[in-house]
Amino acid sequence: xxxxxxxxxxxxxxxxxxxxxxxxxxxxxxxxxxxxxxxxxxxxxxxxxxxxxxxxxxxxxxxxxxxxxxxxxxxxxxxxxxxxxxxxxxxxxxxxxxxxxxxxxxxxxxxxxxxxxxxxxxxxxxxxxxxxxxxxxxxxxxxxxxxxxxxxxxxxxxxxxxxxxxxxxxxxxxxxxxxxxxxxxxxxxxxxxxxxxxxxxxxxxxxxxxxxxxxxxxxxxxxxxxxxxxxxxxxxxxxxxxxxxxxxxxxxxxxxxxxxxxxxxxxxxxxxxxxxxxxxxxxxxxxxxxxxxxxxxxxxxxxxxxxxxxxxxxxxxxxxxxxxxxxxxxxx
Amino acid sequence: xxxxxxxxxxxxxxxxxxxxxxxxxxxxxxxxxxxxxxxxxxxxxxxxxxxxxxxxxxxxxxxxxxxxxxxxxxxxxxxxxxxxxxxxxxxxxxxxxxxxxxxxxxxxxxxxxxxxxxxxxxxxxxxxxxxxxxxxxxxxxxxxxxxxxxxxxxxxxxxxxxxxxxxxxxxxxxxxxxxxxxxxxxxxxxxxxxxxxxxxxxxxxxxxxxxxxxxxxxxxxxxxxxxxxxxxxxxxxxxxxxxxxxxxxxxxxxxxxxxxxxxxxxxxxxxxxxxxxxxxxxxxxxxxxxxxxxxxxxxxxxxxxxxxxxxxxxxxxxxxxxxxxxxxxxxx
Numbered sequence: 249x250x251x252x253x254x255x256x257x258x259x260x261x262x263x264x265x266x267x268x269x270x271x272x273x274x275x276x277x278x279x280x281x282x283x284x285x286x287x288x289x290x291x292x293x294x295x296x297x298x299x300x301x302x303x304x305x306x307x308x309x310x311x312x313x314x315x316x317x318x319x320x321x322x323x324x325x326x327x328x329x330x331x332x333x334x335x336x337x338x339x340x341x342x343x344x345x346x347x348x349x350x351x352x353x354x355x356x357x358x359x360x361x362x363x364x365x366x367x368x369x370x371x372x373x374x375x376x377x378x379x380x381x382x383x384x385x386x387x388x389x390x391x392x393x394x395x396x397x398x399x400x401x402x403x404x405x406x407x408x409x410x411x412x413x414x415x416x417x418x419x420x421x422x423x424x425x426x427x428x429x430x431x432x433x434x435x436x437x438x439x440x441x442x443x444x445x446x447x448x449x450x451x452x453x454x455x456x457x458x459x460x461x462x463x464x465x466x467x468x469x470x471x472x473x474x475x476x477x478x479x480x481x482x483x484x485x486x487x488x489x490x491x492x493x494x495x496x497x498x499x500x501x502x503x504x505x506x507x508x509x510x511x512x513x514x515x516x517x518x519x520x521x522x523x524x525x526x527x528x529x530x531x532x533x534x535x536x537x538x539x540x541x542x543x544x545x546x547x548x549x550x551x552x553x554x555x556x557x558x559x560x561x562x563x564x565x566x567x568x569x570x571x572x573x574x575x576x577x578x579x580x
Numbered sequence: 581x582x583x584x585x586x587x588x589x590x591x592x593x594x595x596x597x598x599x600x601x602x603x604x605x606x607x608x609x610x611x612x613x614x615x616x617x618x619x620x621x622x623x624x625x626x627x628x629x630x631x632x633x634x635x636x637x638x639x640x641x642x643x644x645x646x647x648x649x650x651x652x653x654x655x656x657x658x659x660x661x662x663x664x665x666x667x668x669x670x671x672x673x674x675x676x677x678x679x680x681x682x683x684x685x686x687x688x689x690x691x692x693x694x695x696x697x698x699x700x701x702x703x704x705x706x707x708x709x710x711x712x713x714x715x716x717x718x719x720x721x722x723x724x725x726x727x728x729x730x731x732x733x734x735x736x737x738x739x740x741x742x743x744x745x746x747x748x749x750x751x752x753x754x755x756x757x758x759x760x761x762x763x764x765x766x767x768x769x770x771x772x773x774x775x776x777x778x779x780x781x782x783x784x785x786x787x788x789x790x791x792x793x794x795x796x797x798x799x800x801x802x803x804x805x806x807x808x809x810x811x812x813x814x815x816x817x818x819x820x821x822x823x824x825x826x827x828x829x830x831x832x833x834x835x836x837x838x839x840x841x842x843x844x845x846x847x848x849x850x851x852x853x854x855x856x857x858x859x860x861x862x863x864x865x866x867x868x869x870x871x872x873x874x875x876x877x878x879x880x881x882x883x884x885x886x887x888x889x890x891x892x893x894x895x896x897x898x899x900x901x902x903x904x905x906x907x908x909x910x911x912x
Contacts, residue, residue: 276613276614281608533632534865535865
């Protein structure tokens with residue numbers, strides 16, 4: 249893949265800070281939990297940033313709002329189009345509703361019901377496509393052209409990256425309130441919006457903190473890309489219960505940032521994700537969706553050294569159907 | 581029942597504040613959530629105090645620690661005894677472990693596994709009794725006498741009340757950070773430790789705020805006691821899925837405070853509790869145990885006027901077995 253890029257388009261720490269100001273009263277300052285049973289289990293200190301308690305049930309409102317609020321009046325009047333398996337869908341739909349913008353979201357037929365219903369509840373128009381036979385990119389882009397609407401990408405966009413990065417900014421601010429500086433931060437990764445934006449903030453505020461991305465096994469395009477030094481793609485048809493972590497390769501902007509800022513990546517299996525969901529049910533009293541549990545799974549399976557260190561993880565979302573959750577409890 | 585009482589033994593707001601100081605670094609400042617989907621649903625503003633995210637998975641550590649930390653060295657050396665279906669058990673076991681005190685807990689054979697395991701994990705000795713045929717009070721008190729240990733009551737104790745009251749104190753402080761003053765606060769009630777202590781703080785800081793207790797239908801001894809003006813008892817054999825809300829009557833100290841400070845009580849059925857647990861799973865992404873969901877159930881079933889008002893609720897705990905949780909999801 250071609251990674252040539254004008255570095256001027258990359259977002260910076262200042263963009264994350266500006267996004268945080270735009271998000272006051274829009275995205276909640278979600279809790280950073282300390283002193284959970286993870287401390288005893290890991291022999292270290294663990295901080296848990298709970299974005300499942302965010303408006304729309306995931307961090308995605310941050311990037312979506314930061315993108316939409318910067319549209320000019322003509323662009324707003326022409327509406328927005330997005331494609332997403334669900335959390336970006338809800339983020340865009342919610343942000344659009346707040347700003348009085350018409351939103352059309354292209355979603356796969358097999359998206360979690362919780363995510364379909366959530367998106368619909370914000371008043372967005374939903375276009376269903378067949379994940380196996382149709383291209384969501386093609387549908388969304390022809391819709392956008394037809395209507396003159398703005399296509400809102402899920403991750404490969406400087407405003408989206410800066411918005412998601414406010415998770416990392418908040419995490420570091422809240423850690424400071426506990427008198428803690430994380431030695432490492434584990435963050436779920438699909439296209440890399442959350443990780444790259446958060447890494448901008450984390451490494452600006454603490455250059456020695458390591459940021460690691462966590463991906464489902466078989467969908468570890470970012471880990472492999474970081475090792476190879478250029479963008480890699482997942483095998484076609486690779487699947488995981490992590491419905492929100494299925495993008496085939498890291499975004500161009502995202503990878504340019506991650507290459508500079510990340511210490512590497514780790515992977516977790518579906519079974520480990522289910523065990524983490526069950527563990528969180530029992531010990532953290534949190535409902536976590538599969539994609540939202542990968543960082544916890546990486547921690548619980550000892551994929552990073554934790555003894556005597558301070559580790560922060562991000563729980564990215566909680567939009568999970570009861571059937572999927574119940575099955576995770578049965579396997580945990 | 582005899583309600584004669586020396587008013588000098590009643591805890592005061594100062595006792596709640598003193599407890600809060602003792603609890604720094606011991607009990608977490610749990611999140612107060614605002615801007616949840618409850619706002620739209622109720623047509624008002626709802627604040628959710630999430631004590632299910634507290635150390636031990638419920639608020640009970642607050643009262644237990646506040647009691648145990650005030651034992652003198654001889655009392656500490658002689659250990660403590662408590663009886664509880666589970667959350668007070670874990671609170672006492674955890675506080676005892678922190679203070680190096682030996683704890684013996686009398687628990688019913690049918691206590692939730694999550695609560696039995698949690699208590700055992702803190703190193704407490706557990707004595708199992710048969711809820712139908714044995715008296716936990718008799719077992720605990722003979723154990724305490726035999727060993728010279730201190731019996732730690734679950735609610736009818738000024739230090740326990742003051743400790744639990746820190747929930748109400750924190751709630752009001754956190755509400756102020758949001759620029760909000762609750763018009764009403766809904767709190768689960770069994771013996772009344774949490775409600776009476778919290779009411780001390782809430783009404784001191786905002787005399788116009790109404791505090792209401794919420795009980796399971798059939799176990800509404802406190803609501804009926806408040807109406808009658810003296811302590812009433814539940815019918816023998818009355819049952820609910822709310823395993824933590826089964827005390828037969830309000831505590832003496834607790835009732836003396838509640839009579840003065842509460843605006844009344846409301847009740848919810850088991851089915852409403854299950855629906856609330858399911859609703860919280862879907863919309864709040866929180867794992868709530870049945871007893872912890874009664875205030876939410878009261879809100880969701882419209883038992884109090886909410887339109888245009890600010891209502892705070894306390895989610896008291898999240899220690900629920902997977903089977904019970906799964907069944908609630910199926911009924912929701």
